Amino acid sequence: xxxxxxxxxxxxxxxxxxxxxxxxxxxxxxxxxxxxxxxxxxxxxxxxxxxxxxxxxxxxxxxxxxxxxxxxxxxxxxxxxxxxxxxxxxxxxxxxxxxxxxxxxxxxxxxxxxxxxxxxxxxxxxxxxxxxxxxxxxxxxxxxxxxxxxxxxxxxxxxxxxxxxxxxxxxxxxxxxxxxxxxxxxxxxxxxxxxxxxxxxxxxxxxxxxxxxxxxxxxxxxxxxxxxxxxxxxxxxxxxxxxxxxxxxxxxxxxxxxxxxxxxxxxxxxxxx
Amino acid sequence: xxxxxxxxxxxxxxxxxxxxxxxxxxxxxxxxxxxxxxxxxxxxxxxxxxxxxxxxxxxxxxxxxxxxxxxxxxxxxxxxxxxxxxxxxxxxxxxxxxxxxxxxxxxxxxxxxxxxxxxxxxxxxxxxxxxxxxxxxxxxxxxxxxxxxxxxxxxxxxxxxxxxxxxxxxxxxxxxxxxxxxxxxxxxxxxxxxxxxxxxxxxxxxxxxxxxxxxxxxxxxxxxxxxxxxxxxxxxxxxxxxxxxxxxxxxxxxxxxxxxxxxxxxxxxxxxxxxxxxxxxxxxxxxxxxxxxxxxxxxxxxxxxxxxxxxxxxxxxxxxxxxxxxxxxxxxxxxx
Numbered sequence: 001x002x003x004x005x006x007x008x009x010x011x012x013x014x015x016x017x018x019x020x021x022x023x024x025x026x027x028x029x030x031x032x033x034x035x036x037x038x039x040x041x042x043x044x045x046x047x048x049x050x051x052x053x054x055x056x057x058x059x060x061x062x063x064x065x066x067x068x069x070x071x072x073x074x075x076x077x078x079x080x081x082x083x084x085x086x087x088x089x090x091x092x093x094x095x096x097x098x099x100x101x102x103x104x105x106x107x108x109x110x111x112x113x114x115x116x117x118x119x120x121x122x123x124x125x126x127x128x129x130x131x132x133x134x135x136x137x138x139x140x141x142x143x144x145x146x147x148x149x150x151x152x153x154x155x156x157x158x159x160x161x162x163x164x165x166x167x168x169x170x171x172x173x174x175x176x177x178x179x180x181x182x183x184x185x186x187x188x189x190x191x192x193x194x195x196x197x198x199x200x201x202x203x204x205x206x207x208x209x210x211x212x213x214x215x216x217x218x219x220x221x222x223x224x225x226x227x228x229x230x231x232x233x234x235x236x237x238x239x240x241x242x243x244x245x246x247x248x249x250x251x252x253x254x255x256x257x258x259x260x261x262x263x264x265x266x267x268x269x270x271x272x273x
Numbered sequence: 274x275x276x277x278x279x280x281x282x283x284x285x286x287x288x289x290x291x292x293x294x295x296x297x298x299x300x301x302x303x304x305x306x307x308x309x310x311x312x313x314x315x316x317x318x319x320x321x322x323x324x325x326x327x328x329x330x331x332x333x334x335x336x337x338x339x340x341x342x343x344x345x346x347x348x349x350x351x352x353x354x355x356x357x358x359x360x361x362x363x364x365x366x367x368x369x370x371x372x373x374x375x376x377x378x379x380x381x382x383x384x385x386x387x388x389x390x391x392x393x394x395x396x397x398x399x400x401x402x403x404x405x406x407x408x409x410x411x412x413x414x415x416x417x418x419x420x421x422x423x424x425x426x427x428x429x430x431x432x433x434x435x436x437x438x439x440x441x442x443x444x445x446x447x448x449x450x451x452x453x454x455x456x457x458x459x460x461x462x463x464x465x466x467x468x469x470x471x472x473x474x475x476x477x478x479x480x481x482x483x484x485x486x487x488x489x490x491x492x493x494x495x496x497x498x499x500x501x502x503x504x505x506x507x508x509x510x511x512x513x514x515x516x517x518x519x520x521x522x523x524x525x526x527x528x529x530x531x532x533x534x535x536x537x538x539x540x541x542x543x544x545x546x547x548x549x550x551x552x553x554x555x556x557x558x559x560x561x562x563x564x565x566x567x568x569x570x571x572x573x574x575x576x577x578x579x580x581x582x583x584x585x586x587x588x589x590x591x592x593x594x595x596x597x598x599x600x601x602x603x604x605x606x607x608x609x
Contacts, residue, residue, distance in 0.1 A: 053502050077508030084502055090364060091498045091553045101496055105508035110556055112281055150503075157507070257276040 003062070004161050005050065006030045010059035012045055019045045021217045023059070027210070029160075032187050033195045034204040037214035038238055043197040044085065044165055046214070050195065051082040051163050064160060077105035079168035081154035085165040085197075087146045089138045095149050096134045099125055102156035117156075124156040125149075128182060143170045151179070155186065161193045162186060168200060176200070180207050205229055205252045213237065229253040285557055292564035296346065299571045303342040304334055306579055336470065342571055344468040344586070345481055348533055349543070349570020351525045353562040354363030354487055356540020358522045361494040362515055362557065366548075367603060370405075370526045371538035373431040376535050378408030379527035384445050384457060386531070401531035405523040408434055413519075428604075463536035463589020465574050476532055481527045484563055490518060491555040498553065536570070536589045538596020543569050545603065 001135040005027040012020040019042045027033045035043045048054045050061065052073065064079055081102065081222070087266035089098065090220040102124070103117045113121075128148040133141065138149055147170060154162055164183070168176040180203055186192045198204045204211060204225075211228040213220040215237045221228045231244040234255060285313065304479040305316045319331050352370065370376045382404025386397035391511075416431045446457060460467075493514050496504040505511050529536075543566040544558065551557050571593040 048502070051502075051506050053505050073510045074508035077506060082502075082504070082506035084506075088500065091366070092548075093495075093498070093553050097495075097554065098499070098550075101499065102576060104492060104496060109489055109492065112556075161439075204369070234287060 002029045002065075003027060004031065004064060005195070006060075006062040010046075010049070010061065011057050012042075012049060012054065013057065019217050020049075021218060023217075025212060025219060025222055027193060027195060027217055029193055030187060030191055031193055032184065032207055032209045033193070033212065034208035034210070035195070035197045035212045036201055036204055037220070040216075041214040042217040043214055047082075047163050047165050047195065047197050051080060052076045053082070071154050074105050077157065077159075079159055080161045080163060081157040081159040083147075083150050083154050083162070083164040084165055085169065087143075087150045089141075089146055091148075092137045092139050094135050095125070095138050095141070095152075096121060098138045099130075099152045099156050102153040102158075105157065114175060115198055121152075121156050124152040127155055128152040129178070129187075144172065147171065148175075148179070151182070155190075159192065161195060164194070164196045166197055166199060168198070176193060176203060188226045201229065201234075201255045204248070205255065206250065212246070213254070226253060229255060231239065281554075285560060288551060288557055289560045290566060292561055292568065296564050296568040296571070299568045299575070300342050300346065301346070303571050303575045304337050304338050306575060307333065307338060311464055340468040340470045341471075341574065344473045344476070344533065344569035345570045345574040347473065347574075348465070348529045348536060349539055349566040349568070350484065350563040351480055351529045351566075352536060352539035353543035353566025353569070354484065354540075354559065355522050355526045357541070357544040357555070357558060357562050358487060358494070358518050360544060361497050362518060364498060365498070365544065367428060367541070367600065369538065370599070371520075371535065371537035371540065372428065372435070373412055374408050374438055375405050375412070375523060375526060376530050376537070377442070377515050379405035379523075379530035380461065380535055381438055381441050381445070382407075382527070383531040384442060387453065388445065388449060388599045398528050398531045400529040402524055405527040405530070406520075408438065409519060409523050447563060459587060460534040462587035463534045463592065464587050465533050465577075466550030467533065467603055468587070470533065476528060476572060479528050480525055483521050484559075486521050487518070488559045490514060491559045494518075494555040494559075495553075534587075534589065537593045538600060539566060539570060539573075539592050541600055541603075542592070542596050545599070 003026050006038070008024050010020055010023040011018070021045070035046060037043055045054065049056050050063075052068065052071065054066075063071065064078070099121045100113055100117060103113055103120070104111045106117075107113075108193070122131060122134070125134060128151050130145065130148050130152055133149070135147065138146060141149065147167060151167065162183075167179050167183075171179060181193045183196065184207055187194050196204075196208075208225055210223065211225055212222045213228050213233065220237055221233055229244065230253075231242050234242045234244070238257070241263050243256040243258055245254050245256075245260075246252060247254045301316070305311050305313050315330055316334065319334055356369040359370065359373060360366050362368075379401040382400035382402070383397050385404075388398040389396070391397050391400070411434060412430065442461065446454065449457070493504070493509050496507050496509050497514075499510050500505075543562055547558055547561045547565055551561055570588070570592075573595070574588045576591050577588040578585045
């Protein structure tokens with residue numbers, strides 16, 4: 001099996017506060033890989049290190065079989081594209097211009113676009129349903145629309161790996177599912193490796209092949225969805241009462257945090273089916 | 274519409290050509306106008322080396338007006354481009370060398386150089402460069418704290434740096450008692466009258482390579498507008514690029530400041546106007562700012578020379594009269 005990402009004994013800290021401790025894991029090529037965990041567990045730091053934005057302090061990371069340190073920023077950008085947590089387009093670029101920026105790593109210094117780039121940009125925009133907005137000013141769009149524009153830009157970059165930091169956080173439920181469907185399509189149709197940080201464990205459960213559960217900078221559990229999302233593990237890590245049952249569609253694990261008013265009923269026994 | 278975007282090289286050429294024609298037109302006007310009145314016919318005759326009887330006019334045009342027009346064009350181009358670069362790096366459409374206090378820092382260095390009796394090049398210019406780098410460093414240290422990148426706090430810190438620079442300049446001036454005083458004060462307000470052809474030529478030798486380097490990074494500046502993390506993820510070597518752009522820009526700005534003092538708001542007016550007309554793509558905006566900024570400055574200098582009944586006023590007065598109200602308008606619009 002080929003690996004998109006191999007991480008070995010990765011450490012990172014901000015000033016003296018350790019954020020990531022001795023992380024080691026592999027991500028197979030073509031995997032839908034989701035990183036979950038409570039606030040402050042180091043998820044965003046991890047994904048920024050994989051994107052080349054933060055430099056690891058120790059440990060080794062291989063991307064497509066080559067050490068991360070050996071990539072120039074441009075070569076890394078041809079392999080990996082990154083969609084940040086919050087997108088803020090402040091200058092009046094059109095949507096098409098923003099999406100075309102994704103072609104920069106494939107070009108020389110002025111990045112003059114050719115017909116191939118333009119076709120690719122339109123395909124990427126169609127993929128995220130922003131084609132109709134192509135000539136609108138991106139700074140005047142809603143948060144959800146901007147998010148889809150940035151994802152189109154990331155696709156236009158033609159990477160093998162796409163990194164997303166909570167892509168569904170600012171979206172309504174319809175768009176949440178749409179974005180996740182899209183990521184699944186990237187995996188199945190374009191054979192991309194999708195690596196995503198998510199707070200939404202239920203969405204993660206329905207789409208991910210592999211889940212990495214983190215807490216306080218360490219790996220708690222890594223594996224297929226059903227093995228990671230169990231109430232014993234989740235209750236311990238999130239520190240609240242949790243009900244785990246299965247969805248009527250597809251039989252995925254469904255996680256419900258239990259409100260205080262129902263906790264008395266459930267105190268006596270663990271909730272699981 | 275799918276094809277429209279493909280013509281970028283053509284678009285750059287057309288925009289440059291139109292602005293070049295405007296620049297040439299205004300420069301022609303600048304050569305023709307002066308204290309001896311406007312005389313287009315004489316100018317055309319002189320340009321084509323026809324015989325004319327008035328012996329003084331060719332000398333005035335070639336040795337006084339031409340260097341001045343060229344200097345104005347260079348300075349306008351530099352300050353517009355400087356504004357454009359700072360706006361891209363700080364992702365703030367209100368950033369500008371004068372407003373951020375970088376011109377002020379260069380002025381302190383230059384005044385120290387003048388008071389020490391150094392020659393304009395390289396002594397005064399080097400001190401001006403050192404001064405601008407020092408203020409730039411100060412601003413970057415403040416800007417490294419993320420909160421200050423918000424528009425208001427960045428501008429506030431610029432105002433403070435500027436106030437401090439003004440105080441130092443006033444201090445230096447009040448310690449001076451000789452005839453250089455009038456020169457310094459006039460120079461401070463932005464003065465293009467000192468130019469001779471050799472000086473203008475050597476300034477151009479410094480500035481034109483800087484223009485080329487900045488154009489080279491124009492697409493990178495587009496990516497920087499999406500935020501540094503995004504730019505990094507699109508393959509930009511952020512630290513290196515920002516370092517190069519900042520050093521180049523303060524080199525340009527400080528060399529113009531050491532020649533002609535403080536000309537405020539030029540870096541605000543032209544990039545803003547051109548961005549409205551042409552959009553935010555730097556591959557178009559960089560050449561447009563060079564030519565458009567040049568034309569704007571030649572025009573302002575023309576007003577400065579011809580508006581007063583007698584003598585002239587510093588060109589910095591004109592640029593501030595146009596730029597400051599625009600700045601207030603932009604600030605009000607951006608804070609809505």
